[in-house]
Structures are given as C-alpha cells and as structure tokens.
Amino acid sequence: MINKIKHSLLLGISSVFILFNLACSSDDNETKTDPIDEVKTKLELTVDKNTGKVGTSFEFTVKANGAIVEGVRIELIGKYPLEKNTWVALEEGEFLFKATKVGFEESNIIKVNIKNPSLFTYDGKEYVLNSLRFNFKTPYAYGPYIYDIYNMILKSEDNKNTIEIQVAFLREDNNVIINPFAHQVEFAKWAEATFIVNGQKLNEVINMESKTFINIKKLDAFDDLGDYKYLSPVTEIDFLFQFESGKELKGEFFGKASLDFVRE
Numbered sequence: 001m002i003n004k005i006k007h008s009l010l011l012g013i014s015s016v017f018i019l020f021n022l023a024c025s026s027d028d029n030e031t032k033t034d035p036i037d038e039v040k041t042k043l044e045l046t047v048d049k050n051t052g053k054v055g056t057s058f059e060f061t062v063k064a065n066g067a068i069v070e071g072v073r074i075e076l077i078g079k080y081p082l083e084k085n086t087w088v089a090l091e092e093g094e095f096l097f098k099a100t101k102v103g104f105e106e107s108n109i110i111k112v113n114i115k116n117p118s119l120f121t122y123d124g125k126e127y128v129l130n131s132l133r134f135n136f137k138t139p140y141a142y143g144p145y146i147y148d149i150y151n152m153i154l155k156s157e158d159n160k161n162t163i164e165i166q167v168a169f170l171r172e173d174n175n176v177i178i179n180p181f182a183h184q185v186e187f188a189k190w191a192e193a194t195f196i197v198n199g200q201k202l203n204e205v206i207n208m209e210s211k212t213f214i215n216i217k218k219l220d221a222f223d224d225l226g227d228y229k230y231l232s233p234v235t236e237i238d239f240l241f242q243f244e245s246g247k248e249l250k251g252e253f254f255g256k257a258s259l260d261f262v263r264e
Contacts, residue, residue: 040104040105041064041065041104041105042064042104042106042107042108043063043064043069043099043100043101043104043105043106043107043108044062044063044064044107044108045060045062045074045097045098045099045107045108045109045110046060046061046062046063046110047060047061047110047112048060048061050110050111050112050113051113051114051115052089052112052113052114053089053092053114053115053116053117053254054089054090054091054092054254054255055088055089055234056088056089056114057086057087057088058086058087058088058089058112059085059086060074060082060085060086060087060097060099060110061085062074062085062099062101062107064104069101069104071101072099072100072101073099073100073101074097074098074099075097075098075099075100076095076096076097077095077096077097077098077109078096089112089114091114092114092115092116093113093114094111094112094113094114095111095112095113095114096109096110096111096112097109097110097111097112098110116128116130116254116255117252117254118130118251118252118253118255119251119252120161120163120239120250120251120252121249121250121251122195122197122202122247122248122249123247127156127160127161127197127198127251128156128157128161129154129155129156129161129163129251129253130155130156130157130255131154131155131157131255131256131258132152132153132154132235132237132253132255132256132257132258133152133153133155133257133258133260134150134151134152134153134179134257134258134259134260135150135151135153135259135260135261135262136148136149136150136177136259136260136261137149137150137151137166139171139177140168142187145170145171145174146170146171146174147168147169147170147171147187148168148169148171148177148178149167149168149189150166150167150168150169150180151164151166152164152165152166152180152214154253160196160197160198160199161196161197161198162195162196163193163194163195163196163239163249164193164194165188165189165190165192165193165194165214166188166189166192167180167185167187167188167214168185168186168187169181169183179222179230179259180216180219180257180259181216181219182216182217182218182219183216184213184214184215184216185213185214185215185216188214190206190208190212191205191206191208193206193241195241195249197249202249204241204243204244204245204247204249205243205244205245206241206242206243206244207242207243210242210243211240212240212241212242213238213239213240214237214238214239215237215238215239216235216236216237217236217237217238218234218235218236219232219234219235219236219257220232220233220234220235222257222259228261228262229258229259229260230258230259230260231256231258232256232257232258232259233256234254234255234256235253235254235255235256236252236253236254237252237253237254238251238252239251239252239253
C-alpha cells in the first residue's frame with residue numbers, strides 16, 4: 001500500500017515538473033519570436049540650391065549617417081515622385097520635397113522657391129518687370145548692311161515700370177526682315193532710351209563712355225500667332241545702363257517675349 005502511495009506521489013511530482021518545463025519552454029519561445037523594435041536611421045535630404053527661376057534644374061542627394069543611399073523615393077510633396085534625383089522647375093511658387101525608403105526613417109523636408117527673376121535695381125531699390133515686347137520700327141542701312149530696328153519694351157504689370165529702347169538686329173539677307181535673335185546688342189539708340197520707375201520718368205542720360213550693355217542671352221524662335229503677331233516662349237536678357245549722374249539701372253528679364261509689326 002505504501003509503495004502504491006509512493007508511486008502515485010512520484011507520478012504527481014513528475015507531472016508537475018513536466019508541466020513547469022513546458023510552460024517555461026513556451027515562455028522562452030514566445031520571447032524569442034517577439035519582434036524587436038530597431039531604431040531606424042533617418043534619411044538626410046539635401047539640394048544643390050534652394051532658389052531659382054522657371055527652367056532651373058535642381059539636384060538632390062540622400063544620405064544616411066554620411067553615406068549615399070541609393071534607390072530612394074524623392075517626392076514633390078502633394079504632387080508626384082521624381083523619376084531621378086533631379087527636378088526642373090516649370091512654374092513659380094514654393095515647393096516641398098522629402099525622401100523615403102523602406103527600412104529608414106523619413107527624411108527632413110526641403111523647401112525650394114521659384115520666383116520671378118525679372119526685375120531691375122535703381123538707386124538701391126528693386127522694381128519688378130513682367131513683360132517684354134519687340135515692336136518693329138524700321139530698317140536701317142549702314143554701308144552694305146541692313147539692320148532692322150525694333151522697340152524693345154520691358155514693363156511691369158501695372159505699367160509703373162518701363163524700359164524702352166530701340167535695338168538693331170543685322171539681317172542675314174538684305175531683302176528679308178529678320179526677327180529679333182539672341183546676341184550682345186552692338187547698336188542701339190542709347191540716347192533715346194526711356195526709363196519710367198514707379199510711375200515717374202527718369203531724367204537720366206546714358207553715359208556713352210560707360211559699360212552700358214544689353215545682352216539677349218536667350219531668345220527662342222517666335223511662334224506665329226497670326227495677324228503679324230508672334231511669341232517666343234523663353235527669353236533671357238541681362239542689361240546695365242550707367243548714367244551721367246553716376247547712378248545705374250541694372251537687371252534681368254526671364255519669360256515670354258511678344259513680337260508685332262503694328263505701326264505706332
């Protein structure tokens with residue numbers, strides 16, 4: 001009888017021990033299979049410049065802990081992802097970018113500003129320009145050459161700022177009128193230039209011995225709009241007018257340019 005009791009006690013102790021081991025084993029397994037929360041490395045997004053104008057190209061770089069990261073998605077927030085690490089501005093405004101990649105923390109946000117670069121400075125102040133118009137004036141013979149003279153008129157939207165000057169373009173064929181084209185202007189009626197700043201006509205005379213210049217850096221071919229009116233989609237001009245007073249008017253224009261043959 002006593003042996004049976006001992007046997008029963010041994011069986012009971014063994015069962016408890018087995019159950020205890022199973023429970024511990026189960027706890028160990030659960031601990032091992034739990035996911036470990038790893039600290040993700042943050043992506044670092046940079047750009048080669050933060051401001052520009054329409055047509056400017058921007059190049060982005062993404063790093064993590066100082067090393068270049070490939071295969072990253074760079075997104076123009078709220079619009080679309082970039083195909084590569086470059087972006088070309090197509091309009092004015094403020095644009096935000098970020099970078100993401102699986103396994104990394106989302107990058108910082110980069111801000112890029114695209115603004116109208118068409119402005120000039122005079123007497124320490126800046127003034128905006130919004131339009132450029134070439135208006136055919138007359139042909140001009142100089143020795144064996146024929147030039148076509150155009151009024152080049154830069155204006156602000158409210159007409160308070162105006163730069164108007166006659167510039168010459170050399171014909172390729174003396175029998176065919178030539179449209180304005182990109183070049184460093186060599187001949188212009190500097191003395192007859194008109195400058196209106198903030199609604200007031202300047203009483204300034206260009207110093208003919210100065211470094212005054214007009215550089216038409218880019219002037220895309222004019223599209224025919226009909227009725228002898230034309231439009232160049234992209235024009236880029238730098239200019240500097242130095243006056244006898246010692247002051248100067250300096251600026252640039254970037255945008256569309258119209259052309260017409262309306263007699264004024």
